[in-house]
Amino acid sequence: MKDSLTTVVRSLIFVAFALILCALVFQFAGYNALTMLWAVADGAFLRSGAIEQSLRWALPLFITAVGVGISFRAGFFNIGAQGQFYVGAICAAFAAEAFKGGPAFLVIPALLISGMLGGALWALWPGLLRLRSGTDEVITTLMGNFMAGLLLVYVTSGPLKDPSGSGQQASSRPLDAAYRISDSLGLSPTIIAIAAAVGILMWLLVNRTAFGVLASLAGRNGTMVEWQGARLWKLGLSSFLISGALAGLAGTIEFMGPNGRIASGFLPAHGFTAILIALVANLSVLGTAAAAVFFGGLASAALYLPIMAGLPAAAIDIINAAIALFITARSKLVDRVLRFGGRPS
Amino acid sequence: MSNPPKPALECRDVTVKFGDVTALSDVAVSFAPGQIHAVVGQNGAGKTTFARVAAGLVQPTAGAVDVMGEEIRTGHVSQSRAAGVELVHQSFALPPSFTVAETMEFGATGKGGIYSRKSLAEKWQSHLAGLDVQVDLNRRIRDLPIETQQGIEIARALVMDARVLILDEPTAVLSPSSIDMLFARVRRLKERGVTVILILHKIREVLGIADTVTVLRGGRKVEGPLPIAEVSAERLANLIVGDAIAKTLDRHERDALVGTKSPVGEGAGHLENAKGPSVLSMKAVSTRPDSEGTALDSVDLDIRPGEIVGIAGVEGNGQKTLVRAISALADLASGSIRLAGNDVTGEPLAARRAIGLRIIPFERNVEGLSLTSSLWQNWSARELLQGRLLRLIRPSAVREACDRSLKDWSVHYHNSAQKAGSLSGGNAQKVILAREVDREARLIIAAQPTRGLDIGATAFVWQALRQARDRGAAILLISSDLDELFDISDRVVVMLSGQVNGEFRAPFDIASVGAAMTDAAARTSA
CATH class of the missing domain: 3.40.50.300 (P-loop containing nucleotide triphosphate hydrolases)
Structure with a gap:
């Protein structure tokens, strides 16, 4: 209990440090830092309707980030969430073409499943390469992101091209309204239900199954688990596939929900924000939910800032980058602050 | 000339702390020149830390080190070497792909350059022969038996005209006959005037080779250096074990633990x-x-x-x-x-x-435990792998079972959520026993x-x-x-x-x- 509390406090301190750093940057850039931070808070959570907007961004991010957390726990640094997110959306879009005209209660689940399979497929080959020949999954999944991005350009300007498109950004033909799971605002009972189901299932998997315990042991010390008789590849590959499937599911939700189509280069930062969320949450499922709401809020504020407050949307990128900086540096400073007044157990 | 000879190596109130752990506490000891000194104690007594302080590998928290009566700057290998102190580590680290001659040349001098194998071999042949290391200098280290590697390590330490040679547990890796050969080599070094300090943990080895013995326990010096003629195996055993524990052991067990006599x-x-x-x-x-x-x-x-x-x-x-x-x-x-x-x-x-099948593996901290995982996860791994991976478990129940088991094995710990890496070696091994030695x-x-x-x-x-x-x-x-x-x-x-x-x-x-x-x-x- 104390452990998880420490984790929460640590993450909050990371974020606080990052915000202070950003305030300094804004101040130097000639903005009023306090106004800027206030506008971010306002855009994310305070103004009316802000919470709904933040959740619209938070839920898909949560789904992807939970998956990232599961692969990280098992010791696989799957940083290919972005590519898996794209491939999931692409597979769902192809499935939508194939199943066109079918009854919605069959087609909608079929599309969701196709998206998950697509995402899992995009995690399968780096996983196999790692387990078969030891190829570093950080490199392969990173390359996979670029490949998926190019694949998206191809399908949206080739096989799935919307002939009526204006041409500025290639995109697919829109999904039939019957199969949409939300309007363009992007928050609907279906999406909330999917995110909740993912959250509960993954929490159970991580905290209440033998798999969860063993995968976590394997992630920290694979050799030890091998000497216990576990088959590492089984634990590792399934974690990898789950993370891919969830990223694919998030891509499918964006396709079937708020976007209604896929466009080349859409949501280019989704996967990386999800990794950041998983790290801020220290890979816990509940922590991921909280962090996703926070980063969802930032994403929503990014749209609000230029329109409502006349401030650059890039402010949000700076905040994200600052948080990433502190999280990845595993700041000793924060550990010292936490130790203050008592020894760590 | 009436002054007694200056000690070859003297530690004055040396204290070493690693974080919260005190490895050496006010150790004051002085070793006479030209003799063979044994330093003994159980694991964790501070023997290796003492050797590393003398060799300049560890900076003591307090205290001073003198070599031949001159105080040296502590914590600098170069200073210790310049004063003539060399240490041969417990697990020696010769480069496996080097030939013997290359090891001698570059290991001893640290210089690079262009060379021919033949000239190097000629250069080092006599040095090695003088120390009774018979070996083809063009063979690679990895192809040599361990006792020969040790001989080369000692020869390398002596290149720089060492006056004090410290050997850290040199017998631990050797067979009984190789131990005899090592001791013969050590006696010849003594004849050449080298002061040899042997870190040992078996009493019969101490009695067989040393002129004096110093006993460490729990980071403190218990006795020494005592002339070997004045101590009995019995007394030495009790000094090493400590009275408190000595009472709990039967005599036979104690003798095996400290290696008093040849085991049968x-x-x-x-x-x-x-x-x-x-x-x-x-x-x-x-x-x-x-x-x-x-x-x-x-x-x-x-x-x-x-x-x-x-x-x-x-x-x-x-x-x-x-x-x-x-x-x-x-x-x-x-x-x-x-x-x-x-x-x-x-x-x-x-x-x-x-x-x-149950396994207590060689590498406790790698193969046996995941140090950054909790105790209950480490403890339960074997049982969790017995059934289906996706079956539901109740962590609270697993932790209770873990607590019961660890208590049975008298593991000292705070709670089962603490990391395995926070336990001492003995307690960590007990966790492995609790997992592996079941009905x-x-x-x-x-x-x-x-x-x-x-x-x-x-x-x-x-x-x-x-x-x-x-x-x-x-x-x-x-x-x-x-x-x-x-x-x-x-x-x-x-x-x-x-x-x-x-x-x-x-x-x-x-x-x-x-x-x-x-x-x-x-x-x-x-």
Whole structure:
């Protein structure tokens, strides 16, 4: 209990440090830092309707980030969430073409499943390469992101091209309204239900199954688990596939929900924000939910800032980058602050 | 000239702290020149830290070090070396792909440059010969037996005209006959005027070689340097163990723990108890060569219920591969393995564990425990792997079971959520015992189960293995400590170059076991 509390406090301190750093940057850039931070808070959570907007961004991010957390726990640094997110959306879009005209209660689940399979497929080959020949999954999944991005350009300007498109950004033909799971605002009972189901299932998997315990042991010390008789590849590959499937599911939700189509280069930062969320949450499922709401809020504020407050949307990128900086540096400073007044157990 | 000679090495109130841990506490000791000094103590007594302070590898928190009466700057290897202090580490680190001559040239001087192998070999030939290291200087380090590597390490330390040579546990890796050769070499160094400080942990070795002995316990100096003629083995044993623990040990156990005399084993033997069909039966097992150790070459091994079979051998003669082969972690080239009557030759480790195989692995902190995971996760791993991966568990129930088990094994810990890495070596080993030594255990492999443990923890592990044996489990004990092997084994099997090279029954004869360890007839050079 104390452990998880420490984790929460640590993450909050990371974020606080990052915000202070950003305030300094804004101040130097000639903005009023306090106004800027206030506008971010306002855009994310305070103004009316802000919470709904933040959740619209938070839920898909949560789904992807939970998956990232599961692969990280098992010791696989799957940083290919972005590519898996794209491939999931692409597979769902192809499935939508194939199943066109079918009854919605069959087609909608079929599309969701196709998206998950697509995402899992995009995690399968780096996983196999790692387990078969030891190829570093950080490199392969990173390359996979670029490949998926190019694949998206191809399908949206080739096989799935919307002939009526204006041409500025290639995109697919829109999904039939019957199969949409939300309007363009992007928050609907279906999406909330999917995110909740993912959250509960993954929490159970991580905290209440033998798999969860063993995968976590394997992630920290694979050799030890091998000497216990576990088959590492089984634990590792399934974690990898789950993370891919969830990223694919998030891509499918964006396709079937708020976007209604896929466009080349859409949501280019989704996967990386999800990794950041998983790290801020220290890979816990509940922590991921909280962090996703926070980063969802930032994403929503990014749209609000230029329109409502006349401030650059890039402010949000700076905040994200600052948080990433502190999280990845595993700041000793924060550990010292936490130790203050008592020894760590 | 009436002054007594200045001490070769003197530590004045040296204290070393690593964080919260005090490794050495106000140690004041002075070693006379030209003698052989032994420093003894159990694991964790501070022997190695003392050596590292003298060699400049550790900066003491307080205190000073004098060499030949001159104070040196502590914490700098270069300063210690310039003053003539050299340390040969416990696990020496010669570059395996270098030839002997290259090792001498670059290891000793640290200089690079263009050279010819032939000229290097000529240059170092006489230096090595002068120290009785007979070796072809163009051979690579990795192809040499361990005792020759040690000789080269000593020769390398002496290149810089060392006046004080510290050898950290030099006997730990050697067979009995190689120990005799090492001691002969040490005596010749003394004749040359070198002051030798030997870190040892067996009393009979101390009595056999040293002029004085100094005892450390718990980071403090207990006694010393005492002239060897003035101490009895009995007194030395009590000094090392400490009165508190000495009372809890029977005399026989204590003697085995501190290596008072040549071990012979319990004599009585439990072999009458060892009845029934073999629990482990290996027939002509050979493994494919891999990077992790000497391959097995047609090994036959049978262990029956209720016996402890010890595997003796100089490290690196296939003991690791033996454990890995039984654990399905090495590829068999030929042969078969049966476990409790089942042919498990092609079966994975999980299936073998289900039949009752348990493993206390060599590397406690790598193969045995995940140091950054919680105690309950480490403890429960074996049971969790017995069933389906996706079955639901209740962590609170697992943690309660873990608490009960760890209490039974008298592990000292705060709560089961603490990280395994926060435990001492002895407690960490007890967690592994709690996991591996259960009622269903049929064959327990104990690989170096007491390495690095203090005397209390070592006695605990021995007791646990004996109890498991008395319950009817078969135990395979791998150890490089002959005292340990002889004390608790019912049979001892010697391994050499991946083969079984002899089998012995109590009472054990250290000379013949030692001969089998090195195959003295075949290998005379060292």
